[in-house]
Amino acid sequence: MANHNIQLTALAGVILSLTAVWLQWNLHRHVSRLEDKLKDGRLSADQVAQRVRWLQLAPVVCTLLGASLLFGTVLRAIQA
Numbered sequence: 676m677a678n679h680n681i682q683l684t685a686l687a688g689v690i691l692s693l694t695a696v697w698l699q700w701n702l703h704r705h706v707s708r709l710e711d712k713l714k715d716g717r718l719s720a721d722q723v724a725q726r727v728r729w730l731q732l733a734p735v736v737c738t739l740l741g742a743s744l745l746f747g748t749v750l751r752a753i754q755a
Contacts, residue, residue: 688744
């Protein structure tokens with residue numbers, strides 16, 4: 676059972692890390708869509724700024740969480 680939990684934790688870490696890569700890779704696409712919505716008047720400048728901050732923060736958070744899960748998995752595997 677412990678081995679199964681270690682594998683699931685490692686899988687979650689890998690998924691979060693890959694999500695971070697995807698978010699960072701598509702950041703420019705998301706930002707340009709937001710800028711288009713700003714030009715069309717569908718979003719205010721404050722809304723765009725808030726969403727851009729979130730889009731820039733999300734990959735960092737996912738990377739740190741994924742790395743933490745992977746590091747924790749390695750430590751648990753060593754202790755087991």
